Amino acid sequence: MKRITNAIALALAIFLEGTSIIATAQVSPQPSQQIPDSVVSVVADAMSLPLVPPDQLPFFGTFWEVRSSLPCLTAPLPFPPVDTNTPVYAIGDPIAGGQFLVDATAGQVVSAEAQSGRRASRSMSTASIAQAQVEELQAFVAGLQAKQTEAVLRANGLMDPLPLDDQDGGPLDPMGLDSYAAGTLWLSISQITNGVAPLIVHGTIPEVLYEIWSKQTITDTVWSFEGSVLGAADQDWTPTTVPVGSRTNSLFLRCRSWVSSSGNGIPDWWLLQYGLPLDTDPYSLCSSGDGWTILQAYQNGWNPNLFYTPPPPQNVTAVLDASGTSATLTWTSGGGPVTNYAVFGGFAYDQLVNPATLTFTDSFGSPPYDFVPDWPYVVRAYFANGSYADSQPTRFTAARLNSDITALRGPGGQLYIAVASVPPDLSSVRVHWEAWDDNLAGWVCRSIDINATNFINGTAPLPLNQMAGYWPFGYLQAQCIGANGTAGALAGMWPYPYWSLEVGWDVDGPVLGFADARTHLKENLKFLLASATASEPFSCLSGVWTGISGGPPSWSPLDAYLDFPQIWYGHKPTAGDYEYSGHHTFSPSLNLSFDEELRPVRENCLWRNLAYDSADFDSSGNWTNGVDYERAYPGLRQIYGPKYWFTCTNCNPLPLALDLTNRPDLFARWVPHYEAQQFSNDLAEIGVAVSGTNIYLPSGVRNVYGLPLDSVLAHPVGGLGTYLLNAGGSSVPWYTDSDYFCRFRPPVLETVDYYFASQTPYFNYQWDLSTETGPAPPLPGSPTFSITNTSPLLITGFGQPITVSGWAKQTIANGYSGKYAYLEQYFDQAYTIDANGNITTNIAGLLSPYGEFFPTQPGPAALITMPDIDPPHQRGTGVVHVIKLQLDVDHNGVMDLSSGSPDNTSQVRPLSMWVNNDYDRGHTVDLTDYEQDDLSSTDSHADSPWNKRHPTPDCEYRDASGNRVIPSERDLEDFARLWVCGMTSNLLSALPPGTTVTLSWGDVGNPNLANPTIDLFQAFESSGGTAYLTNLTTARLQTNASISQYVGRLGPGQSIQLNCSRFPNNWAGDHLIWCGVNNGTGALTLNVSRGGTNILAQTTAYIQLQDIKRMYERWSVGDNGTNNPTSTAYLAQEELTNTTAFRYGPSTSPNTPYILHVHGWNMDRWEKDRFGETMFKRLYWQGFQGRFGVFRWPTLSGFPSVTGQGADLNHFDKSEQQAWKSGAGLRNLLLALDTKYPGQVRLTAHSMGNIVGGEALRTNTTLAAIYVAMQGAVPAGAYDMAAPFRGIPYPYFDGTTELYRYYPTFSPSRPYFYQAAGAGVYIDFYNPLDWALNLWQTDQNLKPDDSLSYSFDFSTGTFYQYKGKPTQRVLTCPTNTYELFAYCVEGQCWALGAQINVGGAFDKTQQLDLNAAFGFGGAHKGHSGQFRATYMDREPFWNSLGNTLGVLP
Secondary structure, three states: OOOOOOOEEEOOOEEOOOOOOOOOOOOOOOOOOOOOOOHHHHHHHHOOOOEOOHHHOOOOOEEEEEEOOOOOEOOOEOOOOOOOOOOEEEEOOOOOOOEEEEEEOOOOOOOHHHHEOOOEOOOOOHHHHHHHHHHHHHHHHHHHHHHHHHHHHHHOOOOOOOOOEOOOOOEOOOOOHHHOOOOOOEEEEOOOEOOEEEEEEEOOOOOOEEEEEEEOOOOOOOOEEEEEEEOOOOOOEEEEEEEOOOOOOEEEEEEEEOOOOOOOOOOHHHHHHOOOOOOOOOOOEOOOOOOOEHHHHHHHOOOOOOOOOOOOOEEEEEEEOOOOOEEEEEEEOOOOOEEEEEEEEOOEEEEEEOOOOOEEEEEOOOOOOOOOOOOOEEEEEEEOOOOEEEOOOEOOEOHHHOOOEEEEEOHHHOEEEEEOOOOOOEEEEEEEEEEEEOOOOEEEEEEEEEEHHHOEOOEEEOOHHHOOOOOOOOOEEEEEEEOOOOEOOOEEEOOOOOHHHHHOOOOOOOOOOOOOOHHHHHHHHHHHHHHOOOOOOOEEEEOOEOOEOOOOOOOOOHHHHHHOOOOEOOEOOOOOOEEEEOOEEEEOOOOEEEEOOOHHHHHHHHHHHHEOOHHHEOOOOOEOOOEEEOOOOOOEEEEOOOOOOOOOOOOOOOOOOOOOOOOOOEEEEEEEOOOHHHHHHHHHHOOOEEEOOEEEOOOOOEOOOOOEEEEEEEEEOOOOOOEEEEOOOOOEEOOOEEEEEEEEOOOOEEEEEEEEEEOHHHHHHOOOHHHOOOOOOOOOOOOOOOOOOOOOOOEEEOOOOEEEEEEEEEEEOOOOOOOEEEEEOOEEEEEEEOOOOOEEEEEOEEEOOOOEEEEOOOEEEEEEEOOOOOOOOOOOEEEEEEEEEEOOOOOOOOOOOOOOOOOOOOOOOOEEEEEOOOOEEEEEEOOOEEEEEEOOOOOOOOOEOOEOOOOOOHHHOEOOOOOEOOOOOHHHHHOEEEEEEOOOHHHHHHOOOOEEEEEEOOOOOOOOOOOOEEEEEEOOOOOOOOHHHHOHHHHHHHOOOOOOOEEEEEOOOOEEEOOOOOOHHHOOOOEEEEEEEEOEEEEEEEEEEEOOOEEEEEEEEEEEEEOHHHOOEEEEOOOOOOOOOOOOOEEOOOOOOOOOOOOOOOOOOOOOOEEEEEOOOOOOHHHHHHHHHHHHHHHHOOOOOOEEEEEEOOOOOOOOOOOOOOOOOOHHHHHHHHHHHHHHHHHHHHHHHHHHOOOOEEEEEEOOHHHHHHHHOOOOOOOEEEEEEEOOOOEHHHOOOOOOEOOOOOOOOOOOOOOOOOEOOOOOOEOOOOOOOOEEEEEEEEOOOOHHHHHHHHHHHOOOOHHHOEEEEOOOOEEEEOOOOOOOEEEOOOOOHHHHHHHOOOOOEOEHHHOOOOOOOEOHHHOEEHHHHHOOOOOHHHHHOOOOOOHHHHHHHHHHHHHHHOOOO
16 A cells, blocks of 8 residues: 555544434435546446445545545545535445545646656656556555455454554554554544543654644634644654543544654655655745745745745945945845845935846945934845845944943043953944034034054043044044944944033033143142131132123122032132132032033132232222122122133143232232221221221231231222231221232141042932932032041942042141141052052053043052142052953953953843753763763753752752752853952942942843843852863862852842842852853843942943854754755754744854864764754853854664663664765755855864764865864774774674775775865874774674675675575665665774874874873763763863864964
């Protein structure tokens, strides 16, 4: 009987409520029905099968449909054909059998072409084909009739009853369906119980997925999914159930198998549904001509014979030229009949492009825009049928080049740019600015490239002398430029980020360069101290607004203007216990101290108007300096229309207008005489006493700061003369209306301390002022500042600018004790502080004179002030604690803490890591040995003590008490390091009470489910090193939960407090290790916060977690060892949550290496992946930065290790033939990979995989730069004719010709791989003690495989199969090469992987003895030693392999 396809099975209808499964029908022909001539009608006539009229057909039965297309005979239908014109014939008695033959041929026969490869040849005539079909169909009907006869006889007791079970292991079907050929997929149903129908799926294959579908009415067009079941192990039938529920009238079931018999990744049912051969190349194009592949049609759920809108243009790139005036677009065709392309975006709209061009340049000309655009471009393909498809939008930018770029001031006030995370292929940083163009009478964008070599620690100075038209501190844009000209996204930046936050636009912008006003600050401080009177500190208000002289303000009260010093040049009085002078000034309206670099110079010039100079009075005695005074505001000096004002630009040095040495007499107030008491009180404030009509200056008068008053100068308003009062001198007559100028003794100041504070946290984290009394912490001048204040804790995140204000706290030696002067300092350098608290000479970051600090190293930084201009030239030191979360992003074992390091992360360049969802456990191997392996989830060791007999992935492993622990040392290769840098013990002890240090994803209280989940453990190593990966002793201590404590699980919305009592010394540790639990991408955030609300500092590190199967490519030419490999590799998609297979995008660099690994013999599909994943992980920890893939081929699996008991003795040889056949698919893949990664492909193979690899590289075309053969299970003589003979013992030696060594197609005979040149370098990794390769010799000794009827005739030198039988075959090269190698030819040398000094294609100078170098030994597990055991055990091997492949940094 012809084999029925195993792709789809249709079940018999289920009838409920007592309806018989077979309906009775009276069979009588209807003359009106037209019967076409066909093979079915011929058979029906010959076998007297009656034609059943449509209206007499039963509703249900067994209907065998015969078609003119393959397969000719399908699995039976449980109902008649829907088309009533289709002839139906009854087979036997309908009552006894209920079986029918359906003629769906329409009079056609199967063509010779369709028959070719089955029974017919292409030369057969139609008549002979029809005759063959008639005979085949007659045999089938006869078989059914025989079954029916048996059923009738047994029912009447005339034959013995059937056994309970048939040969398939399932219940017998009394209707004869057990006549299906073995392997045929069909369904049977037992008695329905409790609303559940027991169902048996016959012809199943273990571990193959089968789906059950249903519908209640056969005319329904939609089937409903009932569930799926995996094929049962060790049998070819699988039981399952279907709930019937309320479907009590009828229920039709069908079963669909997902087997792909050819291994091409497309299930057979789908191919058959659309009439495609089962061995269809999945990458061949659909017959519709739409450009989609067969695989894409299957994945999209399309009919491959219909036209669908073809794929859009692919690989669209847009590159902006250096001038910013044009962009060049390139793309590749997505396939299909393209008539035209069109470009949209930029200055192009529906710009048509010839379909053969695939490139377009969009010219902008001179940019009429303010800044560089970042337009999206779309390329549209128009197709012949009128449809079109648009590409994904692309920009000038490439995500890999995106980085956080900051502009800031550095040493000397010079502008710098800092790149937080330097892309590996950075060529330059392009800076754009806006400039006025007189020719265009408008603003234009200009740009300049700063070469990557100019960057040190990620920072470089801006070449302002080359930036024509740039306004200092104007808005900038910058982007990283890659080696191939591709650009990153634009980053906008203000070089002075807090200026607009502080003062808006009300004062002049920041100063470019360093305005050294140290002298001005000192003189201004002396002036302020010497201008105070007996009880009133100095205060002043001017009409100067943004540098422009103005008239008297109109507000009331007048002193309200003092709340806006950023607008009006005023100075609000202090509390009288200190005075301050700085470039930071407190603004009550802003509730912060703003920075104005030239304010000391401007105030020095402004206050010059308050110093007495006879030249400042006109000929009538009027003072011309614009000074005013109102008694309603005691002590408030007012200056409107000042005579002296700083107007200089680019002055060097800055002019000093006021100093007490040359201008000692300072305006104190205007005193009129309205009445005696008022007059006396006013004069008393400035130290002058009244005696009758005279006034005098008593001795010992001091001002509020204790400075002695030496003299007072009085100038009558409008008068031409002055009179002088000396302390203790004689009295003089007073005048009714005079201006008084006091000469207090200049203060003698001595620095006793320094005060350092920052308002940056206030700006960065927007503290809630409702919970603060002012900016925290305050600077001098703030109402909350006190002379008892000490420097607060200064913390910032790595790479985050912080502005620090430093002040010298000075006593007034000739004044009162307890009174102080605060003089703001300029900064010189920032140095790191070592673990012992010593200041080093190592630069800690960029530091501007104004205290703008950009940290480039984590840890405490000493910010050193410039020396005092006067002896002893003191300096102050402020300490800023820089915190950082450090990851080893390039996984090379070195934590690079510097700015611009490749270990710095960003949102677009996170650390990419896999989820720890495998099963790394220790277990017994080879009967008595022990090893740690990555096991199957079905292994008995894959559970945990907390959850016995249930598979538990490593990330969920718990001990018997439910505590999260690390299951094995091997599992540590799934852990990465995390350093919490800068949180020193000094810092922790200095944190204010109630301060918490927490880790989170920045979403506490508002969980973002896109964030990942990780588990954290304390690192055992105090240095946070990598010995947990490389040293077994350290690894054991790391996995000891009592030594290396579990810190916690961090998921979306969660946080972990690191400074709490559950950890020793209230600290979780500076060094942690972590593993992934759930997929996601997020910003791991370290917060230092006070009271849980006010953030003192924050730093982040970006992490991306994903299934490891989305980090490498899995190529396959099939995984079923009984099916032939495909010639084209396809991407596997098993075990991925979304069904799309992972594939790398376009290469980002022409130097990106790609390693492809080929597995060996006797491996299940999951094992192939696990070996590949082990290789990927272990190279990852060596610092491998390239791309990786595995090549899967259809080896047989399940051969028992060590003993081999009960195994197929030809298991190895059958797999060997598959290996040889798989070489073509690997060769095609290597060709494609070399096109994508020219000259960068490396091939490795293990064991029998070296047959696949060697055959693929048996070409004159170089497909791989390097090929490393590891433990190769291929005869060394196949490469090297001089390979030693090992001597096959009697009686095994058959005298066979060693075709490996003497391949006959060469003249003279040469080794099979004689001219192999598919790799640039061939390298042999061998182990002379290898257990498996010793067993390989036994397999070679047993060839030819007589159990498969192979033999060798020594007399003729001929290989046979079935010699002397009618089916005898003579095997020759090259026709039967693979078969000969697999089953016949004895390898008379040692295996490549066990032999030293193999020559031929192999480079002997690079060979490596795995036993001598790494102790792989002679145990069975050593054959795969690099993939098994722990990373600590095998780290030297992987380092050696990585260096051999040339892929390590």
